[in-house]
Amino acid sequence: MRLILIGYGVVAQSLTKILTVRKQEILERHGMHPRVVAIVDKGGLALNTKGLDLERVESIKKKYGTVASIPEYGRPGKPAQDIIGSLDAEVVIEATPTNLETGEPGTSHIEEALKAGKHVITVNKGPLALALPALTEMATYNGVHLRFSGTVGGGTPILDFGRNCLSFDRLLSIEGILNGSTNYMLTEMEKHGSTFEEALNEAQIKGYAEADPSLDVDGLDAAAKLTIMANWFTDKDVTLKDISVEGIRDIKPEDLKEASKRGFAIKLIGRIDKKMKVGPTELKTSDPLCIGGTLNAVKFHSEFAGDEIIIGKGAGGPETASSILRDLLNIREKM
Numbered sequence: 333m334r335l336i337l338i339g340y341g342v343v344a345q346s347l348t349k350i351l352t353v354r355k356q357e358i359l360e361r362h363g364m365h366p367r368v369v370a371i372v373d374k375g376g377l378a379l380n381t382k383g384l385d386l387e388r389v390e391s392i393k394k395k396y397g398t399v400a401s402i403p404e405y406g407r408p409g410k411p412a413q414d415i416i417g418s419l420d421a422e423v424v425i426e427a428t429p430t431n432l433e434t435g436e437p438g439t440s441h442i443e444e445a446l447k448a449g450k451h452v453i454t455v456n457k458g459p460l461a462l463a464l465p466a467l468t469e470m471a472t473y474n475g476v477h478l479r480f481s482g483t484v485g486g487g488t489p490i491l492d493f494g495r496n497c498l499s500f501d502r503l504l505s506i507e508g509i510l511n512g513s514t515n516y517m518l519t520e521m522e523k524h525g526s527t528f529e530e531a532l533n534e535a536q537i538k539g540y541a542e543a544d545p546s547l548d549v550d551g552l553d554a555a556a557k558l559t560i561m562a563n564w565f566t567d568k569d570v571t572l573k574d575i576s577v578e579g580i581r582d583i584k585p586e587d588l589k590e591a592s593k594r595g596f597a598i599k600l601i602g603r604i605d606k607k608m609k610v611g612p613t614e615l616k617t618s619d620p621l622c623i624g625g626t627l628n629a630v631k632f633h634s635e636f637a638g639d640e641i642i643i644g645k646g647a648g649g650p651e652t653a654s655s656i657l658r659d660l661l662n663i664r665e666k667m
C-alpha cells in the first residue's frame with residue numbers, strides 16, 4: 333500500500349516512527365506493507381516512488397526543519413498539489429494543522445485526493461467540521477473511503493464505538509469531554525493552582541494544544557468534534573455554525589476551588605440532544621465522566637443499551653497516530 337503523507341508535525345512523525353519500529357509486525361499480523369512514497373511539509377516535499385527511508389527522513393526533518401532537504405529525493409518549495417493527483421498511491425493521509433475558519437489547506441488536499449480516486453485518512457478537523465456531509469458524498473461518488481477516527485478522542489475509538497456498536501440502537505444524547513488541552517488546563521488550575529497562562533503553556537509544550545491554541549480554549553476544537561460526531565452518529569447534516577460555543581477563558585482557579593469544596597469540578601462539556609452545545613459545566617466529582625488530565629470521556633445515552641462511557645487519551649502524537657493505523661487497516665479490509 334502506497335501512502336502520501338501531507339503535513340509532518342507531531343502526529344505524522346509519530347506515525348512514521350511506528351511504521352518503522354513495527355514494520356515486521358504490521359507485515360506478519362496484517363499482511364500489510366505500507367510504503368510512504370511522499371511526505372509534504374511547509375518547506376516542500378520528499379518523494380521516492382519505491383518508498384522513502386523513514387528513519388532518514390525523520391533525522392533530516394530534525395536537523396534541517398524540512399523533509400525537502402533530503403538529498404536526491406527532496407523537492408524544496410514544491411507543494412502538495414503537485415503530487416496528490418498525479419503520484420501513484422492508494423491512500424493520502426492529511427495531517428496539516430486545523431483551520432476552523434476556512435478548512436484550508438486540508439479541504440483542498442482531501443477533495444483533490446478523493447477526485448483522483450485515492451482513499452483519504454484525515455486527522456485534520458477543519459475540513460470535517462465545515463464540510464463533512466459534502467466530503468462523504470464526494471468519497472462515495474468516487475468509490476473511495478474517507479476515514480477520520482483520530483479527529484475525535486485521539487487514539488480512543490470513540491467514533492468507531494458509536495457508529496459500530498450502537499448501530500441498531502437509537503442514540504438519545506451524547507455528552508463528554510472532547511478536548512484534552514482544556515481538560516489538562518482545568519485539572520492543573522484546580523489541583524496545582526496553576527494560572528490559566530501557565531497551564532496553557534504546559535499544554536503547548538506537551539504537544540496537546542492546537543497550532544492555534546485559541547481553538548482549544550475558546551471551545552472551537554470541542555465544537556468541531558461535536559459536529560463530526562453529530563454527522564457520524566445521527567442523521568443530522570450539521571456544520572460548526574450549528575453549535576453554540578463557549579470556552580474556558582473566564583474560568584479562574586478560585587471558581588474551580590469553590591466548586592471543588594461543593595464536590596463538583598468544572599469541565600468543558602460538549603452535548604448533543606435536541607440542541608448542540610459546548611460550554612463549561614459543573615460535574616459531580618463522583619460522575620464517571622469527571623476525569624482529569626488530558627483524558628477524553630464520552631457518554632452515549634441510547635434507548636435500549638442505556639448509558640455507556642468510553643474514556644481514553646484524547647490528544648498526543650503516538651495516540652493519534654495509532655488511529656491512523658486503525659483507519660489504514662479498515663481501508664485495507666474494505667479494498
Ligand code: HSE
Binds near residue numbers: 486540541553646647
Ligand atoms: N488540541 C486537541 C486537544 C488535540 O487538546 O484535544 C486532539 O484533537
